[in-house]
Amino acid sequence: MKENNLKATLFHQSAHLSEHDLLAPSAYCSFCKSTQRTPVASLQESPEVVLLHCKKCHASSASRMPKPETLSKYYSQYYDSFDDEEDRITLDAPDRMACHIVRHAKPVLGDLAGREISILDYGGGDGAISAKIAHEFVKLGAAKVKIALIDYNKSTIETSDNRIQFFRPGDLTEISEKTVHLVVASAVLEHIPEPSEILAKLLASLTEGGIFYARTPYVTPISKIAKFINIKFDFTYPAHVHDLGARFWNNVISTLPLEGAFSISRSTPSIVETTFEQHFLRTLIAHALKLPGFVFKEAYGLVGGWEVFIRRD
Template sequence: MFSAFRALVASASRPLNVDEGHLRVHVEESQLEAASAACPVCGLGPRQARVKVQDGPEVWFAACGHCSACSASRMPTEAFLESYYRDYFADGGVRVSFQQYERFYRRMQRVGALPYHVVGECRILDFGGGDGRMALHIAQRLIDEGVIERACVTLVDFSAPAEPASEQVGVVKAQLEEVGGASQDMVVASGVLEHIPDLHDALRQVVRVMRPGARMYARAPYAMPMKRVFSDYDLQFPMHVHDLGPGFWRKWCDEDRGVRLRLSQPSIVKYPFAAMPLHALAAGLMKLPAHVQVRLPLLRELPLLWRFVGGWEVVVERDQ
């Protein structure tokens, strides 16, 4: 009975584990930083090894006892990641983590991530969104709806920014450290946090640039529960070095950073139903029990009862 259930879940979970862009590579000793006892997300710990993602040299995903994030026990070096992502982007294709811009915009609307409180000019930080097309689309749609008059998108990524659709939208490229403090009305961090070895500093920078009342949408893998049951599940190391679930986000927001958690739920299904109905349906069903739990007041505060969701998304608001 259990093995039949396991086979069913394994088959249904496959759509949660497809990332067409993932380059599988073995990371050599010289390409890895030394193991650190401190957690790369909160700077504290202790960390406990949970699942091995590579042999010779061994790399584990380890859970932090303080913040609940799971991260690689040894991080790839900066030089390795630079050459890795150069290969990743070598095909010159569309460089965004989510390619259905309008569907993504509607999702931002539904989850309350859009800066409807802003009038006049809106500033959007696109953190790791490839060439910035998702944020540029959000900016243009807000103008078309009459919410704002102008928008400036700041793109933090390796790629050159795409062309805005109108003169009302400007775009600049910057490093996160160069963005002014309390300057942004919205931050889009979709599918990027899991790639950043020093996530502690990156998250600190993101909070720094948010204006009072600004919102951040973040989406990252939450796949450790899947990996612990299905050993062949691919956590996508070295591309992904963190796994962030609801427990992490609750603690991160609780720790007096001047932010509060507005929404925390299983992440959007990547596949458009019209193009990939079976994959979209299977992924949607896998996420459904957790969606129900986070909407029920009596169950919302409990640890997640069904954790096979593959990814998690949050909307975080900067205190007024």
């Protein structure tokens, strides 16, 4: 009999880690360092790794993180498994994602006419989405768009518009505070074992009136239902080591050690990754599941992912 199976994402494969691959268990939440955590799901057995929910900041994280060399090997194999660059894009319609981000960032950024705009794309692969965002900014009147691209993948998409320029910082230490108009951290924070400092630095890089965008998986409620109806759910560990939903993002400003004033301008179920043209049934189910989340917010969990726009005031 064939086993029914659900995956947290189409684009990553789970891997069973041995004791040699894992760090020792941590008693502390990766985001707020609280010890008030309870198990909510099993990620693997022998050795056991469970998903722990923090009662303070509402992040859910793996009880044991992969060693840095384990992740390096995992992602090198992940990128080597693709035949070409297009296979690495984890969205059916990057143009749609770019327009979505611009639509909600533009009211915060204000009039772009004649301005030089800076984008920090953290974990954006080859920069395909940030390049499309930059093109939209140019259409809106921006004189120049500079994109700082930080990612494990070192290839960079080409752009024929000389008003759009990429540069490759080695890491976030090369990004000064209060210098970036738009930070994009889409589908990346869930991969980072200790993301608290990185998230704080990303927010600190914003100029006053700048906007931060993040998109993360939130699949724990779906995994619980899958278990109840005897369907195996693949969390895609160790690709995903955190699960971050509405309650986490709505409280993130008070969770992190931030200097300055920040406010949430939008916090909703995340945009659907797929399209009806390419994945009709998956897209239909995703829209149906996410819709109640726009109304009931934190009271409803079957959304698959959450997104947030945070403004520096």
